[in-house]
Amino acid sequence: MSPEFWATDQMRDALGSRDMGVVVRAYRRHPSHGPRPLSQARLCRWLGITQGQLSRIETGHNRVRELEKLIDYARCLRIPSELLWFDVDDQPTRERPELSVGAMIPLPGGPMVSAAASRTEPALAESLLGTLRQYATTDNIAGPRSLLAVVPQQVAFIERLLDGTSGRGRVDLLKAGARFAEFAGWLYQDVGDLRSAMQWTSGALDMADEANDRHLASYIRMRKSNIASDARKPDLALALARAALQTPQVLAPQVRAVALRQEAYAHALKNNHDACARALEQAFRYAVSGKEAGTSNESADLANYCTTEYLEMEAAHCWVELNKPKKAISTLQEGLAAWQPTFRRDLGLCLARLGVAHARDNEPEHAVTVAEHSIAIAAQTRSHRTEKQLRRINDILLAGGARGEAQRLQHALAAL
Structure with missing residues (x-):
């Protein structure tokens, strides 16, 4: 943040309180973020803590006293050291030579070596997505709890990578971050913490929108609809499912199928049998067409679980809601x-x-x-x-x- 950010009375008073919880709260609610405060979900990813921990820190129930944590939070928020009430122990760093892309590196007594001419972000993003696919397999077999301690840390890692990254590399990392944040939301949903699930999924949607990936954003809106239906909020679930289907021309068949499945269940919750049946019929049609196309790319991978067997299970869920057990x-x-x-x-x-x-x-x-x-x-x-x-x-x-x-x-x- 600019020097003016820290010079406001709001931040000066917060730093004068010598309470990191007050500082964090003032930081989130600073007018420079716009009409809405910076979300707790995003800030807790930066700090590498849970939203519950951040909430308790802000309300004063958990006061941060350990010097190591104080230094870590101050560095994450880039608080100028002269404004802090503790020493950050910044060590002077040796100046490193600037290396432009394609520059030649002279080695002592050795040859001239060319600096790497390609950016690392695309390869790193693809590596992260490979890890995510492994996590998804583990979740399918063993359930969510073993991954809850890991996936939010990966999101925080990607957030740190995004700092200072621009251009195409930033877009690649934003997409990877959105996938991980959406997966974190899924894990929280499967353990029954729907509030955290919705917060993580909303954070995923922010990243997908910033990356201008309409296909990924549609999928994440479908996931928000799924969380809303678990919370027994049919109107919200239906609105989100329809929002997910607003750009059909960019959607893979499997993604359209799961969004239609979600629309069907929202109709079932509203006891609308005919609308539910129509949405399910369309969902099966797209699931079959996706299977016949045999596509294997990032778009299809989002909903590769959407097999006809999966839709049979989801359709039955609708029939139970509509009191048609047979x-x-x-x-x-x-x-x-x-x-x-x-x-x-x-x-x-x-x-x-x-x-x-x-x-x-x-x-x-x-x-x-x-x-x-x-x-x-x-x-x-x-x-x-x-x-x-x-x-x-x-x-x-x-x-x-x-x-x-x-x-x-x-x-x-x-x-x-």
Whole structure:
């Protein structure tokens, strides 16, 4: 920030308080950021802490006293050392020669060596996306919790790389950062923290918009719609799903399919059977066309999980909401027959939804049998979404008077 930023009464008073929480809060709310404060989600990524930690620091519940942390936060925010109430211990750095692209480096007693003529950002962004694909595989097999400590740190790393980067290299890093932030939002959604999920996903949308990647931005709007539907906010879910579909000419078939799937579920939450059925029919059509096209690029990779089996599971979720359990059961059984083993966490969710459908169809014994298989997977993946469906089975069984089956299920659920 410019010297004028730090010279305002707001920042001078905050720094005079000798409380980093007051300083951080004043920094976020500084008028230079525009009409809206800098988001907590973005600032906590810069500082490498969670949003809960940042909130407690700002409110004074967790006062930062350790010198190491004070120095780290001051350096992250680039606070001028003369304004601080502690010593940063800046060591003088030796001047390094400026190397322009393609310059020749004279080595002592040796040859002239050419400096690298290419930028490193594209290769680094691609390397990061390769890591993200590995993380996605781990999540599909083992669930989200092992990655929650890792992915937000990767976002903070990319944020640091963005500082001082411009041009095409910045765009590549922004896209990678958006993908990681969206994935962090997904992990928080799967552990049941919907507020953090929406905040991370909103941060991802900011980066996608800055990169002017309309395809990625559409996908992220679909993800925000998915979080809204988990929060049982059908109007918001429908509005976001429709916003995701506003640029169909730039969308890969799989991305259109998942956005239409999301629109269908929002209609199901609003008890609109016909609109739900129409959206699902279109979603299946695009999923099939994407599979037949066989594209393998960044656009298709965003929603490569959107197979016809996946859509069968999502369609059944809609039919349960619309109180059509028999239709849900036949749809789920068709999808499970061709399920891909790498999507293990979603297999647990699919089985849990099948159990809900059986319970709704007054088949308590079938419901518990299926639920027990789901519990065996949920115990390993620890998916909150799966657990939520399993407990929903229990509630339906109790409401229907199937107390023996409900007690059996409660005993199995105790393992979770």
